[in-house]
Amino acid sequence: MVTIYEMQAGLSRRELLKRGSIGAMLVISGSALISPRNAWGLEVTALKPETMATLIVLARDIYPHDQLADRFYAIAVKGQDAKAGKDAAHKELIENGVADLDKRAGGAGYRSLGWEDDRVAILRDIETTPFFQAVRGDLVVSLYNQKELWPIFGYEGESYSKGGYIARGFNDIEWL
Amino acid sequence: MAAPYDLKDDSVVVIIGSGAGGGTLGNELAQKGIDVVILEAGARHEYEDFINDEWDSFAQLAWLDKRTTGGGWRVAKDFPNLPAWIVKAVGGTTTHWAGASLRFQDHEFKALTNYGKVEGANLLDWPITLADLEPYYDKAEDKMGVTRTHGIEGLPGNNNFKILKAGADKLGYKECHTGHMAINSADRDGRMGCQQTGFCFQGCKWGAKWSTLYTEIPKGEATGKLEVRPQSHVVKIEHDSSGKATGVVYADKDGKLHEQKARVVAVAGNSIESPRLLLNSHSSKFPNGLANSSGHVGKHYMRHTTGSVYAIFEKPVHFYRGTTMAGIVRDEARHDPSRGFVGGYEMETLALGIPFMAAFLDPGGWGRSFTSALDHYDHMAGLWIVGEDMPQEQNAVKLHAELKDDYGMPIPDVWFTDHPNDVAMRNHAYAQGQAIYSAVGATRAFPTPPYPSTHNLGTNRMSEKAEDGVVDKWGQTHDIKNLFVSDGSQFTTGGAENPTLTIVTLAIRQADHIASQMSAGAI
Numbered sequence: 089m090v091t092i093y094e095m096q097a098g099l100s101r102r103e104l105l106k107r108g109s110i111g112a113m114l115v116i117s118g119s120a121l122i123s124p125r126n127a128w129g130l131e132v133t134a135l136k137p138e139t140m141a142t143l144i145v146l147a148r149d150i151y152p153h154d155q156l157a158d159r160f161y162a163i164a165v166k167g168q169d170a171k172a173g174k175d176a177a178h179k180e181l182i183e184n185g186v187a188d189l190d191k192r193a194g195g196a197g198y199r200s201l202g203w204e205d206d207r208v209a210i211l212r213d214i215e216t217t218p219f220f221q222a223v224r225g226d227l228v229v230s231l232y233n234q235k236e237l238w239p240i241f242g243y244e245g246e247s248y249s250k251g252g253y254i255a256r257g258f259n260d261i262e263w264l
Numbered sequence: 265m266a267a268p269y270d271l272k273d274d275s276v277v278v279i280i281g282s283g284a285g286g287g288t289l290g291n292e293l294a295q296k297g298i299d300v301v302i303l304e305a306g307a308r309h310e311y312e313d314f315i316n317d318e319w320d321s322f323a324q325l326a327w328l329d330k331r332t333t334g335g336g337w338r339v340a341k342d343f344p345n346l347p348a349w350i351v352k353a354v355g356g357t358t359t360h361w362a363g364a365s366l367r368f369q370d371h372e373f374k375a376l377t378n379y380g381k382v383e384g385a386n387l388l389d390w391p392i393t394l395a396d397l398e399p400y401y402d403k404a405e406d407k408m409g410v411t412r413t414h415g416i417e418g419l420p421g422n423n424n425f426k427i428l429k430a431g432a433d434k435l436g437y438k439e440c441h442t443g444h445m446a447i448n449s450a451d452r453d454g455r456m457g458c459q460q461t462g463f464c465f466q467g468c469k470w471g472a473k474w475s476t477l478y479t480e481i482p483k484g485e486a487t488g489k490l491e492v493r494p495q496s497h498v499v500k501i502e503h504d505s506s507g508k509a510t511g512v513v514y515a516d517k518d519g520k521l522h523e524q525k526a527r528v529v530a531v532a533g534n535s536i537e538s539p540r541l542l543l544n545s546h547s548s549k550f551p552n553g554l555a556n557s558s559g560h561v562g563k564h565y566m567r568h569t570t571g572s573v574y575a576i577f578e579k580p581v582h583f584y585r586g587t588t589m590a591g592i593v594r595d596e597a598r599h600d601p602s603r604g605f606v607g608g609y610e611m612e613t614l615a616l617g618i619p620f621m622a623a624f625l626d627p628g629g630w631g632r633s634f635t636s637a638l639d640h641y642d643h644m645a646g647l648w649i650v651g652e653d654m655p656q657e658q659n660a661v662k663l664h665a666e667l668k669d670d671y672g673m674p675i676p677d678v679w680f681t682d683h684p685n686d687v688a689m690r691n692h693a694y695a696q697g698q699a700i701y702s703a704v705g706a707t708r709a710f711p712t713p714p715y716p717s718t719h720n721l722g723t724n725r726m727s728e729k730a731e732d733g734v735v736d737k738w739g740q741t742h743d744i745k746n747l748f749v750s751d752g753s754q755f756t757t758g759g760a761e762n763p764t765l766t767i768v769t770l771a772i773r774q775a776d777h778i779a780s781q782m783s784a785g786a787i
């Protein structure tokens with residue numbers, strides 16, 4: 089299970105920011121990733137926290153939706169950490185894949201590239217690699233299958249318990 | 265629980281599979297007083313247990329045993345282990361299906377005669393005509409409660425339909441309505457009317473949509489002449505030295521093997537598993553598999569020429585609300601070679617939820633062109649194309665040379681490549697679909713590729729002559745008198761229409777034939 093926890097009292101936002109962040113929005117603290125602005129954190133167990141931070145940026149670059157908070161991408165890639173914990177080969181695939189992204193980006197690495205276009209240009213070069221395929225193939229389910237995200241897209245999900253749409257707008261278009 | 269029929273009882277008709285073909289045949293025979301055992305690989309989930317959630321429902325119902333696929337189609341690349349989207353459960357794929365129920369057109373039964381020889385295709389005329397099937401189509405429509413037949417009212421149009429209809433009108437299409445659907449528009453046959461839930465593909469939790477699970481099967485069981493044995497996966501059909509089928513070997517839920525004796529065996533496992541089972545049942549007498557003297561078992565795999573068109577509008581649509589497929593344009597279903605291809609196609613409304621839309625919109629796609637389409641999910645309308653594809657010999661269900669299933673049987677390897685006629689038809693349909701939506705102000709429209717096959721046909725095809733196919737006009741195998749095929753694998757050609765009504769029709773007709781052959785002592 090994914091543990092997303094509220095930021096604990098005592099660890100103030102100022103303090104977090106003082107510890108310095110690699111990306112602008114994600115702080116790495118021990119084995120956790122913390123998003124000070126949005127008050128959530130994510131425990132990482134198998135992968136390096138830096139790797140997880142990169143995966144979150146990568147996930148957004150693969151399926152960019154500006155209306156979605158980082159939290160949704162973090163939940164979506166958390167499964168990579170769990171899988172890496174169970175499967176050494178998978179851990180290596182992910183760690184090496186991220187290291188390769190950083191190498192291709194040069195300088196301070198993939199996450200430090202400010203423009204999506206620059207990061208996407210790198211991804212276009214590696215989109216057929218097993219690393220990219222593994223991340224994208226999992227993400228298309230782990231991102232879009234989050235029920236909390238559906239209302240943001242206007243999808244109402246389960247409808248049986250509400251009696252279907254027979255009295256709830258199945259034919260409510262007026263604009264045609 | 266003691267089974268009503270003994271494993272050694274060799275007077276029973278054994279049917280493999282409980283879907284559209286098998287479930288219907290089982291009930292029809294039981295109604296005539298014939299003893300029937302249906303062996304079904306999947307578990308029994310009653311309709312209250314269905315789940316209004318795309319992936320959870322898929323995990324509950326879909327056939328997930330390993331398969332492989334190859335050939336030129338994109339599914340081989342995007343879904344290498346999911347050539348088909350079909351069900352493993354009591355009720356078969358009639359749990360998942362959308363309910364569109366169309367009769368074949370007269371000319372489609374004579375594809376070779378009417379289309380002429382098409383290079384690269386093995387077209388053949390069916391050994392039956394529309395006139396032969398009409399009385400049985402009547403019975404099937406009545407049984408299934410198909411709207412706009414037998415005085416049954418059409419379903420009301422949902423938002424997705426309203427857009428389709430407005431666009432079709434603008435293009436001058438004449439035949440556009442809410443379809444012939446095996447979905448109750450009002451209470452009928454002890455089942456309630458459609459509540460516009462929008463989860464037809466996940467199993468109808470109201471029972472408004474026809475499925476053998478809660479119509480044919482309980483009706484058959486009520487006669488005391490039908491036993492449905494779930495989680496019974498048939499691995500082999502046995503025969504005696506005279507070449508007559510004598511029973512089947514199946515694995516129960518614990519993987520333990522049993523042999524059920526039989527007087528007659530009917531195979532209805534859908535068009536991938538049925539030929540696979542015949543091929544896997546090879547013996548020293550039949551080294552190429554059962555009923556395969558022609559070499560046609562598994563060949564001519566068809567899956568309809570499909571594709572979708574989705575479009576985005578300025579204002580909200582909420583196309584996922586209401587019946588998934590109750591909307592059709594039939595004008596392009598005619599055979600009119602001036603369009604650059606033989607045969608025709610239907611356009612039917614279709615909506616997916618966010619999870620499936622993401623998975624199927626552009627499999628493998630990513631980046632902003634992909635996500636910006638999803639961003640307007642609630643402003644989207646969509647339609648599905650279903651057209652006649654060409655039977656080609658190399659499109660086939662084969663046995664995998666190395667991989668085996670849990671019972672040690674070779675898994676199916678499904679090969680498919682579009683025929684140029686399929687490509688020409690799909691491109692025509694993409695253009696027409698986009699024109700429908702542009703006509704009503706779509707700001708963006710896009711064609712999307714075929715999904716894993718939901719319509720699987722043709723792999724044990726029906727033929728007049730034994731050398732041209734696997735079964736005769738009754739679905740009786742040319743080679744083995746007491747062995748029948750009772751599902752869509754019998755189709756000689758695919759027609760433009762969704763296949764299930766025709767599968768059910770053939771099963772009703774086949775039941776009459778089996779009963780008369782049994783009473784005459786011929787089988």
Ligand SMILES: Cc1cc2nc3c(=O)[nH]c(=O)nc-3n(C[C@H](O)[C@H](O)[C@H](O)COP(=O)(O)OP(=O)(O)OC[C@H]3O[C@@H](n4cnc5c(N)ncnc54)[C@H](O)[C@@H]3O)c2cc1C
Pocket residue numbers: 280281282283284285286303304305306349350351352353354355356357358360361362363364365465496497498499532533534535537538541589718719720750751752753761762763764765767
């Ligand atoms: C999402 C979706 C929507 C669809 N919508 C429509 C539609 O609107 N209109 C239409 O006409 N068609 C539609 N279809 C297609 C329709 O469901 C099939 O054509 C129809 O169910 C096929 O009937 P069948 O008897 O051949 O096989 P199925 O209904 O698939 O039944 C085969 C059964 O055999 C069992 N089986 C297989 N092998 C074995 C074995 N070895 N031992 C024991 N049991 C076995 C399977 O578990 C299964 O239950 C749709 C399909 C899908 C997936």
Ligand code: SF4
Pocket residue numbers: 252447457458459460461462463464465467468469470471472473586587588
């Ligand atoms: S829309 Fe109608 S047929 Fe489809 S699942 Fe809902 S109630 Fe059943």
